[in-house]
Amino acid sequence: MNILIPLLILVPLASALVIFFSGPRAKAMVPFGMLAAALTLLLSIGLCFQVYQAPSTLTQNAGAAQATIAPKVSFISETLRFVLPVSVAGQPIDWQLSFGADGISALMVLLTGIVGFFTVWLASSQIRVRTETYIGLLLVAISMLMGVFLSMDLLSFYIFFEAVLIPLILLIHGWGDGKNPQAASKRFLLFTLAGSIPMVVGLISLAMAPLANGQPSTVAFSELSAIAAQAASSGVPIGSKDSWAVWLLLLGFGIKLAILPLHTWLPMTYAAAHPNTTSLIASVVAKLGLYGLLRIVIPLTPVALSIEAQLVVGTLGAIVIVYGALVALSKDNMREVLAFSSLSHVGFITLGLMSMTREGLGGAALQMFNHGLITAAMFWILSMLEQRHGPIRLRSEDQGMAAQYPKLAVLLVFFTLAGAGLPGLNGFVGEFLTLSGMMRVCTTLVAIAVLGTVLGAWYGLRIVQRLLFGSNGTRYDNHNRPLAGVDLRAQEWIP
Amino acid sequence: MQITKAAATHLTPEIILLIGGTLVMCASVLRGKSQREDIYAQRNNYAVASLICLLAAIAARYYRGVPEIGNADLGLFRFDASALAAERLTFLGGMILILMSWSTAPKGRLAEYYGCLLIILAAIPIVGASNDLVSMFLGLELVSFPTYILLGIVRNDNAGAEASLKYFLLSAFASCFFLLGVSYLFGFCGSTNLAVIQGSFGEGKRLMALGLLLAICGLAFRITAVPFHFYAPDVFEGTSVTMAGVMSYLPKVAGFVALIRLLGTGTLSPGASGVVIPVLLVCAALTMCIGNILAVAQNNLRRMMAYSSVAHTGYLLLALVALIRQDASPGVMYSYLAAYAAMTLGLFACLGEIEAAGGKSHLIGDLSGMFQRRPAASIGLTVALISLIGLPFTAGFWAKFMVFVGTVADRQTDSISMLMGALMAINAVIAASYYWRILSTLYAKSESNVPLRVFRPSLFFAYTICTVLTILWFFVPSAM
Incomplete structure (x- = not known):
């Protein structure tokens, strides 16, 4: 019974409610929101410590893909038992919700805590209208994200997965400053629902799978993964059973991670939403699809995840790497460039996941965290630059911002290089691991992906060149306000 | 064929309501033409009288307790879980509807209105x-006859006449179908x-x-299933x-409720179900798709809600099929209807309050x-719409989720069930698009920012109850 877990979900939610109902004292609520976000960050750090100090109970004998999910710390309460007024095949449905954290979820919780805190922090200076409501909605989103990452059963996973939508569409709709935030939020809603509603069919069939063996239906990851591991070891031929359920799950998570034919919501949303909102979406929310693959599809359906599915999604991942990079090269709206570069990087993670090897999965988990930080940082920098300059276009002329904002310029170069996978910065480790994992499965895909890294360096350097250098930037002289360097420097602990 | 004493005892709540309704209707005659009281006092009197009747009926049910006989009384009536669930749903809806009527009932015909209700x-x-x-x-x-009267008296213009005549003719037609089948x-x-x-x-x-199919046709009219849905938008x-x-x-x-009673659960033979289930499935698929697609095209809020109601019938029909096939408990349908009551009646109560306060709610743009x-009505609308979309933290989430469970579960090898599940998923997404349109309009910037200040406590209570129930039922789905 771990008290940190409910606190991580409830603290941001409760403070958001306080903010919404604060009425006339709303203006004073901005520091309160920041305090709540800071508290959440502290809690997530605490959870991380607990998880990594807990004795390892994981017996890794059959490779990561077949390992059962065993949370290191868990929170299971009898009060969180859902008895639905429906019975199937004479069996009442009685599902126990459970929450917990293992290594992967702790990493994602930490990412949410960090990104959430800085997003709220920057919101206080970036968002001019209805700041307190914005912060409240951000806190709700953080709470829901924590719920997704901490859930240890299909039902609570799905509830929180869907619930993340509500604050996000409101954030995009209400505070978007791009061309058409209304259309973007609608597209975001519809695309995500188009993925998640078919997904629920897959999830239900997963939960009902034990019924075939005469066991009661369950939603707990630990039990389901044990059943799946058993099925895998008993040598049922791969792809024989439940394959449609896996395809539905892949569709749902694929839309969330914006895999190639389903990606059109992503650039539109990123371009329309405020960069501060986008930093949360790009760094954490876009990882939900990957987290779902890692948490549900791979461990729970080893028998059903056929080699075709693995290759199809892997190939799409590889294509998306190159496609994203190429489009990023051709766009000149800075927001869209970042959106497509983010798309391209998510492709690497998909590739690593679909390798289903231990290197690939580990690399993917690491890269999820690292890419989250890098993307969030890029969008924060963009948000600060836009605050000073208005919309940033790369093609207009060389802007020479380095002369005006030397500190921001250093950070931008730093994160661009990290994103491009320069050895010594965090982007490298994850990319290398994912590619070496995929190497065992399909060399062709790795070859395509490596092409993507070259292109990645290209568009990264293009940003740096166009934006920072090339002129002395004398047109703007009064804009050199003191930078929000304090909150950025805290980021520099990245490995 | 006679009503046994036990049956009469268990029907006490209904008898109370029937007598109460008749008395309320007579009240206008007894009171004569002396219209000295102002309209507010009249409204209060009739609404309170109706509420008292309803509360007395509910109290009678509690006092009598839940009948133990189950299937024992197999004469004209049978009192089992289904009967009680139907009663619960009706009284829940009735409570909200009386509150909604409090300030919206037609001025000159209060007695008839409440009597019929x-x-x-x-x-x-x-x-x-x-x-x-x-x-x-x-x-x-x-059910039908008072509905004709109600449709006729609430509006005195051409549209009202069209609605009531259309409903009357088609409903009589549907009754004939039902009788033929019977x-x-x-x-x-x-x-x-x-x-x-x-x-x-x-x-x-x-x-x-x-015979079953003809009877189902007759009932399909009541639930606005395609192809018997044509009256719905005009009437709404x-x-x-x-x-x-x-x-x-x-x-x-x-x-x-009649469909559940007629078809039973798990009692259909392979021969009969081979005809009835495909028909119901096709009907469900058409109802969902046509309802949702036509709703997208609407600008008129009322017509959109009519088509949305058609679409929800489609989901309920899917649940009905699951029920017939798997001998599952009818709880799915009753829960869905309860959730539907909370969200749809909540939505109409909010619209009613906006209209009562002097705003318009005819077109979405209004x-x-x-x-x-x-703000208050808008928050109620928001909760209702989120619930209609089926997002978490509202009852609508469980409603949709349970239909999915019923449709998909333990029929994994059956490609038809899968197809229906997928179709419903697609429909839910289409539905989200038009609900979102209303939702985003609510928060849009508009040139007229005159606050609507007239406060109608009854409507406020109506949608507060709905909103609270919608959120509460998410956390306690077994109470739905």
Whole structure:
């Protein structure tokens, strides 16, 4: 019974409610929101410590893909038992919700805590209208994200997965400053629902799978993964059973991670939403699809995840790497460039996941965290630059911002290089691991992906060149306000 | 065929409502022409009287307790979980509808209005408890006739006349279908008792299936299933907001309860189900798709809600099929209807409050910027719409989720079930697009920012109850 877990979900939610109902004292609520976000960050750090100090109970004998999910710390309460007024095949449905954290979820919780805190922090200076409501909605989103990452059963996973939508569409709709935030939020809603509603069919069939063996239906990851591991070891031929359920799950998570034919919501949303909102979406929310693959599809359906599915999604991942990079090269709206570069990087993670090897999965988990930080940082920098300059276009002329904002310029170069996978910065480790994992499965895909890294360096350097250098930037002289360097420097602990 | 004493005892709540309805209707005659009281006092009197009748009925049910006899009384009536669930749904909806009517009922005809409403509320539990084609038909007609009157009296213009005439003619037509089917069933089985009829389903003759299909056609009209949905948009548009709430909810409850009673659960023979289930599935698929696609095209809020109500019928039909096939408990459908009551009646109550406060709610555009003008009603609308989309932390989430469970579960190898599940998923996404349109209009910036300040406590209570229930039922789905 771990008290940190409910606190991580409830603290941001409760403070958001306080903010919404604060009425006339709303203006004073901005520091309160920041305090709540800071508290959440502290809690997530605490959870991380607990998880990594807990004795390892994981017996890794059959490779990561077949390992059962065993949370290191868990929170299971009898009060969180859902008895639905429906019975199937004479069996009442009685599902126990459970929450917990293992290594992967702790990493994602930490990412949410960090990104959430800085997003709220920057919101206080970036968002001019209805700041307190914005912060409240951000806190709700953080709470829901924590719920997704901490859930240890299909039902609570799905509830929180869907619930993340509500604050996000409101954030995009209400505070978007791009061309058409209304259309973007609608597209975001519809695309995500188009993925998640078919997904629920897959999830239900997963939960009902034990019924075939005469066991009661369950939603707990630990039990389901044990059943799946058993099925895998008993040598049922791969792809024989439940394959449609896996395809539905892949569709749902694929839309969330914006895999190639389903990606059109992503650039539109990123371009329309405020960069501060986008930093949360790009760094954490876009990882939900990957987290779902890692948490549900791979461990729970080893028998059903056929080699075709693995290759199809892997190939799409590889294509998306190159496609994203190429489009990023051709766009000149800075927001869209970042959106497509983010798309391209998510492709690497998909590739690593679909390798289903231990290197690939580990690399993917690491890269999820690292890419989250890098993307969030890029969008924060963009948000600060836009605050000073208005919309940033790369093609207009060389802007020479380095002369005006030397500190921001250093950070931008730093994160661009990290994103491009320069050895010594965090982007490298994850990319290398994912590619070496995929190497065992399909060399062709790795070859395509490596092409993507070259292109990645290209568009990264293009940003740096166009934006920072090339002129002395004398047109703007009064804009050199003191930078929000304090909150950025805290980021520099990245490995 | 006679009403036993036990049955009469268990029907006490309905009897109270029938008598109450009749008395309320007589009240206007007894009071004569002395219209000295102002309209507010009259409104209060009639609404309070109706509420007292309803509360007395609920109290009678509690006082009598839940009948223990189960299936024992197999005469005209049967009191089992289904009957009680139907009663609960009706009383829940009735409570909200009376609150909604409080300030929206037509001025000159208060007595008739509340009388008819109470009689409808009495009739639906009778349908739910019926164990005989005769009592079921009587119950259904007892729902229909007051509805004709209500549609006729709430509006005195052309649209109102069109709505009431259209509903009257088509409803009479549907009743004829139902009677024709019933006559086949009677001719085949030699009895009007549903237990007997369901017992002879096993013989599985074509004639039986034909009779069932005709009866289903008659009921499909009440639940606005395609292809019997044509009246819905016109009727919704041509009547008051409260009456639109009545039309979207009460006939649906009556129709579905009758369907559950008629088809039974798990009693259909392979022969009969081979005809009935494909028909129901096709009907469900058409109802979902046509309802949702036509709703997207609407600009008129009332017509959109009519098509949305059609679409929800489609989901409920899917749940019904799952119910028939798997011998599952009918809880899915009752929970769905309860959630549907909370969200749809909540939505209509909010619209009603906006209209009562002087705003317009005819077109979607009329709601533009309503959040600034009328925050409380807008929040109620938001919760109702999120619930209609089916997002978490609302009852609508469980409603959709359970239909998915019923449709997909333990039929994994059946490609038809899968297809229906996928179709419903696609439909849910289409539905989200038009609900989102209303939702984004609420928060849009509009040029007229005049706040609507008139406060109607009854409507406020109505949608507060709905909103609270919608959120509460998410956390306690077993109470739905």
